[in-house]
Amino acid sequence: MSPLRIASFCSGFGGLEMAVQAVFGGQTVFHADPDPGASKILAHHWPDVPNLGDITALDWCQVAAEHGPVDLAAMGFPCQDLSLAGLGNGLRPGTRSGLWLHCAAGIEALNPRFVVIENVRGLLSAPAHSDLEPCPWCVGDRGDEPVLRALGAVLGDLADLGFDAEWIGLPASHPAVGSCHERWREFILAWRTDADPHDLGRHRGARDDAEAGGRHESADRGDAAAVAERLMFLPTPVASDGDRASLTYSRGNPTLTGAVVNLLPTPLASDGGLNRGSSAGWGLRNTSKTLDAQWVAADGVDYGPAIRRWEAATGRPAPCPTEPGAKGNRRLNPVFSEWMIGAPAGHVTAVPDLSRKDQLRAIGNGVVWRQGAHALRLLHGRAVHNPAHLAAA
Structure with missing residues (x-):
């Protein structure tokens, strides 16, 4: 198969791309990050990959025409309004984290087969623009269902664009990653409903790794908690x-x-x-x-x-x-x-x-790429075991 063509939004130093490429291979078609420091890093390591800058100023139809089709869009949109360390403004228009709406517009115009998203744990509880879960006292279904809020809004937008998705939260200190700090992050792997997640697994032999990882997913939270009890982690770099x-x-x-x-x-x-x-x-x-x-x-x-x-x-x-x-x-x-x-x-x-x-x-x-790669293996394992895709295995 030809290498995945990757579009990178809110690229930072390129950590999420490293995770994607470690698991699925591929080549980056363009970056999009206006931060002067991040831009220097991207230009230094990928001088031949254009940086389109501020996604709020892009004409996505023109981007699609100039850069051709992409297979996968990867993004870690700003977390300032989602993080517990932030002001809690949430996923709303006009906030930094509200850049997700511009990411969604880019996904709609580029129409990739796959999308990878990374963000902080506050994605589970921060308020959002969507009416899916509109108030802090009625979030989530009653019972054992998870609270979704901003994550629910992102998943709802992806569904409106014709994507199915799996998501997972795990710490960088997870035993399969091994970091000396906890740094919990949420990861989403989405695929167009007319796409086959098995296709990702045909790059770099990732399918076998993903399926093996997926069998152990149910123990993730317990393993991480056990490790946290045994070790004192350094504070996360922020x-x-x-x-x-x-x-x-x-x-x-x-x-x-x-x-x-x-x-x-x-x-x-x-x-x-x-x-x-x-x-x-x-x-x-x-x-x-x-x-x-x-x-x-x-x-x-x-x-x-x-x-x-x-x-x-x-x-x-x-x-x-x-x-x-x-x-x-x-x-x-x-x-x-x-x-x-x-x-x-x-x-x-x-x-x-x-x-x-x-x-x-x-x-x-930045993204701990080893953490992202482990999350993608787990998510890919879930995706290929989705009943809708078992017949395509």
């Missing part, structure tokens, strides 16, 4: 790390900066870098202890097990978590945040002329 570097807590939750600057032993500016320790990982110069053996914060929280689990999953040792800041203070090292999110080394931090603030914002807004 876009505000670049603006709130001095804060230990944000909205009652510990910040990543607040956690890492209190790790023991604290690296000194005079250390000048890291040496490979003889037995326990990356050691600081001129010290007898290794940093890897001392992932313990000043308050006694031991982050070591989670750090070592992500090192094993990525095959990369954890970088130094802090770097020299103003007045001799230590601050969060963007290279450490990049490692936490699972992006390739230097994918964000080695991009020329990208400020530290833009690096941290791109990382904090």
Whole structure:
């Protein structure tokens, strides 16, 4: 089969595309992201892929005419109005998260066979433009049915456009992913009702992986909860790390900066870098202890097990978590945040002329591609076992 042609909306640093391509292969036809920092990252890694910029300013019919048919549209539209850390304005016209309506317009015009969507857990509870679940006291069906709200609006819009869908929420710390932070995200895989989800599985042999993963889906929440009880996770990298570097807590939750600057032993500016320790990982110069053996914060929280689990999953040792800041203070090292999110080394931090603030914002807004890939395998397994498609297997 020919490679999937992928259209990327609200692209960020390209993490969701990495997840799609890891499972299904494919090539990106265009990006669409107006953020100056994200644009630099996209141009650096994909110089031959056009960035169409602001989706609110696009004539989607013209885009379809100029770039030809696409097989899959991938998008992680802005989460600011859905996230618990935001203002709670929800999925409404005029909000940042209301950009979903422009994404839906793009889907209608491009008419891809498949759609992949990623967003925060607040998608389950934030208010929405749709009358599907219009009020906070009557969301969801009574009984064991889930609350949908903004997610319900997205699924309803997809249904109006002729798509069926499966969705799942899981943390980056899921055992099959192994991240050192929790970062719960919701993922949607949708397909046109006249398309066959098996077609996705014919790329890169993904079908077998997806079906194997799908058999274990029912244990996802239990496994994740068990892991959370055993390990203390580092705070998730967030876009505000670049603006709130001095804060230990944000909205009652510990910040990543607040956690890492209190790790023991604290690296000194005079250390000048890291040496490979003889037995326990990356050691600081001129010290007898290794940093890897001392992932313990000043308050006694031991982050070591989670750090070592992500090192094993990525095959990369954890970088130094802090770097020299103003007045001799230590601050969060963007290279450490990049490692936490699972992006390739230097994918964000080695991009020329990208400020530290833009690096941290791109990382904090990005997708953990390993998490996305696992979610897509599970969702694809569900899709191909949908009764409507069993006959096409």
